Amino acid sequence: MAYMEFVKPNTQIDFVRWMKATTIVSVVIILIGIASIVWHGGLNYGIDFAGGSLVQIKFKEEPQIDTIRSTFKMIGLENSIIQTYGSHEIVVRTPEVRADLKGLEAKIETSLSTAYPAGGFVIQRTEVVGPKVGKELTKKALLAIIFSWIGILVYVGFRFEFRYALGGIIALVHDVLVTLSIFSLMNKEFDLNIVAALLTIIGFSINDTIVIFDRIRENARKNIRMELRDVINLSVNQTLSRTILTSLTVFMVLIVLFFFGGSVIHNFAFTLLVGTVAGVYSTVFIASPIVLLFEKIKPSAITRKK
Amino acid sequence: MFNSIKFRAALTVLIFLAALFYLTPTFVSELPDFWKEKLPKDKIHLGLDLQGGMHLVLEVDADKAVDSTLERLSNNLKESLMENKIRFRNVDRTSDKMITLELTDPAARESFEKTLGNHYPDLEIVNSETIEGREKIYLKMNANRVAEVKKMAVDQSLETIRNRVDQFGISEPEIIPQGDDRILIQLPGIKDTKRAKNLIGKTALLEFKLVDDEHSLEDALKGNIPEGGEVAYGLHLDRETGRQTSAPYLLKSKTLLTGDALESAKVQISDRFGEPHVAIKFNAQGSDDFDRITGENVKKRLAIVLDGNVYSAPVIQERISGGQAQITGAFTMEEARDLAIVLRAGALPAPVNILEERTVGPSLGQDSINKGTWSCIVAGILIFIFMVIYYRASGLIADLALFMNIFLLLGAMVMFGATLTLPGIAGIVLTIGMAVDANVLIFERIREELRTGKTPRAAVEAGYAKAFLTIFDSNVTTLVAALFLFGFGTGPVKGFAVTLTIGIAASMFTAVFVTRIIYDYFIWNRKITAISI
Numbered sequence: 001m002a003y004m005e006f007v008k009p010n011t012q013i014d015f016v017r018w019m020k021a022t023t024i025v026s027v028v029i030i031l032i033g034i035a036s037i038v039w040h041g042g043l044n045y046g047i048d049f050a051g052g053s054l055v056q057i058k059f060k061e062e063p064q065i066d067t068i069r070s071t072f073k074m075i076g077l078e079n080s081i082i083q084t085y086g087s088h089e090i091v092v093r094t095p096e097v098r099a100d101l102k103g104l105e106a107k108i109e110t111s112l113s114t115a116y117p118a119g120g121f122v123i124q125r126t127e128v129v130g131p132k133v134g135k136e137l138t139k140k141a142l143l144a145i146i147f148s149w150i151g152i153l154v155y156v157g158f159r160f161e162f163r164y165a166l167g168g169i170i171a172l173v174h175d176v177l178v179t180l181s182i183f184s185l186m187n188k189e190f191d192l193n194i195v196a197a198l199l200t201i202i203g204f205s206i207n208d209t210i211v212i213f214d215r216i217r218e219n220a221r222k223n224i225r226m227e228l229r230d231v232i233n234l235s236v237n238q239t240l241s242r243t244i245l246t247s248l249t250v251f252m253v254l255i256v257l258f259f260f261g262g263s264v265i266h267n268f269a270f271t272l273l274v275g276t277v278a279g280v281y282s283t284v285f286i287a288s289p290i291v292l293l294f295e296k297i298k299p300s301a302i303t304r305k306k
Numbered sequence: 307m308f309n310s311i312k313f314r315a316a317l318t319v320l321i322f323l324a325a326l327f328y329l330t331p332t333f334v335s336e337l338p339d340f341w342k343e344k345l346p347k348d349k350i351h352l353g354l355d356l357q358g359g360m361h362l363v364l365e366v367d368a369d370k371a372v373d374s375t376l377e378r379l380s381n382n383l384k385e386s387l388m389e390n391k392i393r394f395r396n397v398d399r400t401s402d403k404m405i406t407l408e409l410t411d412p413a414a415r416e417s418f419e420k421t422l423g424n425h426y427p428d429l430e431i432v433n434s435e436t437i438e439g440r441e442k443i444y445l446k447m448n449a450n451r452v453a454e455v456k457k458m459a460v461d462q463s464l465e466t467i468r469n470r471v472d473q474f475g476i477s478e479p480e481i482i483p484q485g486d487d488r489i490l491i492q493l494p495g496i497k498d499t500k501r502a503k504n505l506i507g508k509t510a511l512l513e514f515k516l517v518d519d520e521h522s523l524e525d526a527l528k529g530n531i532p533e534g535g536e537v538a539y540g541l542h543l544d545r546e547t548g549r550q551t552s553a554p555y556l557l558k559s560k561t562l563l564t565g566d567a568l569e570s571a572k573v574q575i576s577d578r579f580g581e582p583h584v585a586i587k588f589n590a591q592g593s594d595d596f597d598r599i600t601g602e603n604v605k606k607r608l609a610i611v612l613d614g615n616v617y618s619a620p621v622i623q624e625r626i627s628g629g630q631a632q633i634t635g636a637f638t639m640e641e642a643r644d645l646a647i648v649l650r651a652g653a654l655p656a657p658v659n660i661l662e663e664r665t666v667g668p669s670l671g672q673d674s675i676n677k678g679t680w681s682c683i684v685a686g687i688l689i690f691i692f693m694v695i696y697y698r699a700s701g702l703i704a705d706l707a708l709f710m711n712i713f714l715l716l717g718a719m720v721m722f723g724a725t726l727t728l729p730g731i732a733g734i735v736l737t738i739g740m741a742v743d744a745n746v747l748i749f750e751r752i753r754e755e756l757r758t759g760k761t762p763r764a765a766v767e768a769g770y771a772k773a774f775l776t777i778f779d780s781n782v783t784t785l786v787a788a789l790f791l792f793g794f795g796t797g798p799v800k801g802f803a804v805t806l807t808i809g810i811a812a813s814m815f816t817a818v819f820v821t822r823i824i825y826d827y828f829i830w831n832r833k834i835t836a837i838s839i
Binding site for chain 1: 355363365499500659660662663664665666669670673674677680681684688689692695696697728729731732733736738739740742743746747750753757772779780782784786787788789791793796799802803839
């Protein structure tokens with residue numbers, strides 16, 4: 001019986017040959033990303049990290065940013081960032097944190113009611129993050145990412161070998177850096193949800209990497225005399241069908257989230273889309289070469305047996 | 307036993323039924339009576355971002371509580387010194403929380419120390435110096451006591467805020483301490499957030515002070531505030547014009563009575579204008595004090611001061627016995643009600659600052675639920691079709707497992723009382739993707755084995771055996787990441803970690819264990835010769 005197959009069995013693509021070139025591509029993307037981050041003066045931190053206030057307002061009719069900005073003059077908010085957000089919605093961001101309990105909402109309501117009739121707009125969401133909390137959230141987010149790397153390093157090192165763990169981690173760092181680079185290039189806002197997305201990417205990419213490492217381990221044991229280079233090629237090819245299928249289903253899901261998930265989830269889905277692509281790419285082209293590189297420096301216990 | 311299809315199928319059905327059992331209240335709006343009485347009736351717990359509501363992180367300014375304790379101590383100390391006929395001058399508080407005073411006669415030092423030792427164990431002498439024949443002494447509160455005061459301030463604020471929120475009538479509020487001096491407040495479904503913030507954040511320190519009519523208010527406003535006096539303002543809002551005016555009062559600083567002496571406070575409507583006011587009733591001690599104070603100060607004005615604002619300053623017509631009084635001031639019904647609540651719940655021992663505030667309107671929450679649900683359905687259908695096209699009958703088995711996976715995930719969330727947030731819905735969608743991955747891994751392996759010419763039975767066995775280790779390792783590593791997300795994440799991010807963790811566990815069960823039962827059934831019992839994969 002014939003199967004439906006995207007990748008024919010016995011496909012033999014020489015992935016290892018491309019690895020040098022792809023590594024250069026990755027490094028270039030990351031360098032451009034870093035340059036962009038430096039040029040923008042850091043990532044475009046949302047209020048979660050930078051501190052500040054955010055108000056999301058929904059209008060009955062398409063809002064005019066200029067009108068809104070001019071009404072904001074009376075409350076001293078004319079210099080805040082006003083963005084359209086989905087249809088008929090705007091998000092106002094200001095670095096200010098008002099400690100008084102009356103808050104921003106009341107002021108915005110009063111100022112907007114000079115230009116819009118009552119019921120013409122609804123405040124959907126207000127967020128105020130003090131600078132102290134912002135700093136703590138930044139610290140926690142960084143810790144979460146770094147500790148998840150260490151945790152994965154330890155687990156993979158324990159289940160496989162240290163060089164595999166190292167290859168996996170470098171691939172993860174690569175994914176996070178590439179995603180951040182794209183983020184900075186598009187000047188998208190970086191908030192807590194994006195950290196959750198980054199951590200998902202980490203989990204997802206390591207998932208992918210482990211599948212290939214698992215094959216490499218299996219094939220290396222089965223074919224003791226085979227060069228590691230060929231073992232890697234064989235393993236990547238054998239799992240290629242699965243890699244494509246899984247990425248495709250995940251991608252499908254993310255596309256749906258991206259288009260139908262609503263405004264709040266939009267950036268989240270975008271990050272995951274970028275990260276998934278980076279993750280699959282790094283699994284094939286970054287994690288394995290590092291294992292190979294270490295083999296050249298220090299042959300592993302398994303291959304030395306021959 | 308684990309090899310028996312019947313046993314495995316029974317276990318699966320049992321788990322499925324358990325999930326169904328926990329999910330029933332979420333999907334069925336009208337539960338039968340017997341269910342309401344005995345069985346779990348919790349619906350799936352929605353995060354504030356989905357159901358709307360307010361999330362607040364407050365910081366108790368515990369330093370202020372230390373300051374006020376210090377002020378009280380220094381006032382008491384003055385009185386004790388006078389009682390003991392120890393002559394002193396220039397009692398002062400420094401910015402670094404010290405009390406300084408000068409003893410006019412250095413010889414009195416010994417009796418001063420004795421008074422201190424007997425009545426003020428919390429104060430200690432840090433330093434002293436002799437200036438122009440006077441002994442200047444620096445006093446400090448000892449560190450243990452400072453820590454105690456701070457802790458008390460936080461504990462008491464927590465209790466007070468809890469009281470206020472309870473009386474305000476919000477269902478399922480969550481008020482928990484966080485760190486040393488923080489309070490996390492979550493009020494689901496609240497609509498009037500301004501009012502809630504006002505209610506929670508108000509210090510509500512009620513004081514009764516005499517108005518100083520002996521000195522000139524004009525002079526005081528120019529800066530010549532008499533000894534033992536202070537200027538306070540009364541705010542008056544004209545409802546018709548919306549203009550706020552403030553009137554100054556010259557008060558005597560000494561607080562005669564505070565809100566601590568209250569027994570109750572409630573809203574009443576005055577007969578004459580139909581305007582609401584707050585009627586207060588003092589406790590026994592408070593009634594006696596009030597009786598004495600009003601008796602001693604007939605024809606003087608008594609100011610009712612709340613958080614430094616003068617609400618009213620009526621003239622005491624006669625001695626008031628019975629311990630009843632009222633606070634007037636053009637209140638709306640809501641304002642009067644909220645004032646009564648804060649007075650009943652008591653004052654905050656220290657001011658609180660809002661560190662973090664997140665408010666989501668109910669319509670945005672509903673919108674998110676709708677969009678999240680739609681995303682799940684659309685993604686589910688896409689994957690369903692894709693799997694059936696690619697893997698045929700096996701794809702159908704995977705789809706069945708997927709459906710069960712989501713079901714189990716939601717059921718487990720209700721069981722553990724976990725919160726579903728917006729990123730949590732994203733986590734579910736992601737789980738869908740990952741669950742499919744496990745089946746893809748197994749199916750690809752089975753195909754590989756079949757290609758080598760194995761029988762369906764051998765191919766399925768080998769396929770599951772080989773894929774299992776991969777699935778296990780990859781899922782555990784994802785779990786490691788999810789656990790750190792849970793440990794360090796806050797709010798919605800934590801919700802995401804919860805769904806991801808439960809989702810991974812559920813997908814291991816459905817994608818590996820459940821699908822295997824179906825294969826085994828067809829291979830062992832129906833003896834099929836070819837697998838549709």
